[in-house]
Amino acid sequence: MIGSFLTTEFSTQRLQQTANKSKPVAYITSGVGHLRQLDDRTSEINSIQLGLGFKLTVSGDVDIVATDKVTIAGNIYEVRGVKSENFGSLDYKEIIMVKKIM
């Protein structure tokens, strides 16, 4: 089970159009990030069901955009938004994701 405050390995898939359908295909990137549960207020603002919203922090050079699928420990998350931030000279990305119920 994925808990809050965990440094964890992730991999992503990007939607690609094949014929008349969009499917998440090739693995785009992988790395390590900091995954934690989204707070109640941010979940509410983004209309995310309580408990299914997550925030992932990754390095600034990670190629990740909204609608990507992120896989962490067998769970799939859909990226809702990506924000590039920096702290001094250090770049990082904050990602809001929704866990997919399988």
Place this chain on the structure above:
Amino acid sequence: MYEIQIKNLAEIQKLFEQYPRESAVHFGEAISQTLITAQRYAIQGAPRDTGKLMASWRLNVGIMRGELVNTTSYAYWVAVGRRPGSWPPMKEITKWANRKGIPPFLVARKIKEKGTEPNPFFDNAVKLAEVYSEVAFKTAMEKTIKSIVK
């Protein structure tokens, strides 16, 4: 584990074997004073953040023995530092980083890449207490001899 080296240990042991009661009183006092001194120096040299490291001590003094233990789980890692290569525990890093207003991921990544510098606060305290122990044990020996002569 650190040990304080007592210079005239053989004499002390001989005295204790011959006059255990008198020796135990005075040397117990010397052990206690030495450990309190070590604790004081360790507190002075310990890093300050929440103050938990400085406040978490267990001091036990028995018959001709004593121990000073820092009860925090991270005291060892503060003292010896951390080699780069692995991710630190995120839960603890998060608490620290949030207090400082730094994104926890960046702190953890930096520790993973560069490790942490050792802070030999306890090692230094033991060295300083060792100097003090020479005086304390000499005084204890004199007091013991005086009480035997009486």
